Amino acid sequence: MIGKLKGTVDSQGTDFVILDVHGVGYIVYCSTRTLRALPPPGEAASLAIDTQMREDMIRLYGFASDQERDWFRLLQGVQGVGSKVALAILGVLPTGDLALAIARGDKTAVARSPGVGPKLAARIVAELKDKTATLGGGEMPGEVLASTPALPLQADDAVAALVNLGYGRPQVMGAVADAVSLLGDEAGTAALIRHGLKRLSS
Incomplete structure (x- = not known):
């Protein structure tokens, strides 16, 4: 099984890259987001790989990070x-945005992906809501934290308290953000925890 490939970008197609590893060209299927992030032909690149084997073929899927590969599998x-649908979702939503959407029950965000209708989006949110914390320790990538509205200082205390209770950080971030939106920036830590717990248990 291949878990990682490091080589030189040879060429790209609409949904794959050919990675030259010591003279062997591996066809690696990627999300559009991963393909856009790759360097131009002739430059070095490294991809986390998921190997899928069938009776008639072996297909390689490549990802910018181990966390993205884990999401693909999940x-x-x-x-x-x-x-195909998993790659489409990861092409539209960075892993942190996907985790936040699932934590908030945001079916609309998930349904923006090609091939994902409202029913499938609802199923994804429902089935993965309690599993997102297992990916990368449940941390939110920096790109998502940067795009998330700044929360008041007491929200950090509320997040820490809820994480200590065993909830995953992505779910907690979504719950506390919702609490701040509902109660306002002046809400105290206890109130944020109380409303956060209500959101997490719903």
Whole structure:
């Protein structure tokens, strides 16, 4: 099984890259987001790999990070989500945005992905809501934190308290953000925790 490839970008197609590793050209299927992030032909690149074997073929899927690969695998555990749909979702939503959307129950965000209708989006959110914390320690990538509205200082205390109770950080971030939106920036830590717990248990 191949878990990682490091080589030189040879060329790209609409949904794949050919990575030259010591003279061997590997066809690696990637999300549009990963393809856009790759350097131009002739430059070095490294991809985390998921190897899928069937009776008639072996197919390689490449990712910018181990966390993205883990999300790819997790998504395919949902009925109706195959490799093509999983890549489409990851092409539209960075892993942190996907975790936040699932934590908030935001079916609309997930449904923006090609091939994902409202029913499938609802199934993805429902089935993965309690599993996102297992990915990368449940941390939110910096790109998502940077795009998330700044929360008051007491919200950090509320997040820490809820994480200590065993909830995953992505779910907690979404719950506390919702609490701040509802109660306002002046809400105290206790109130944020109380409303956060209500959101997490719903």
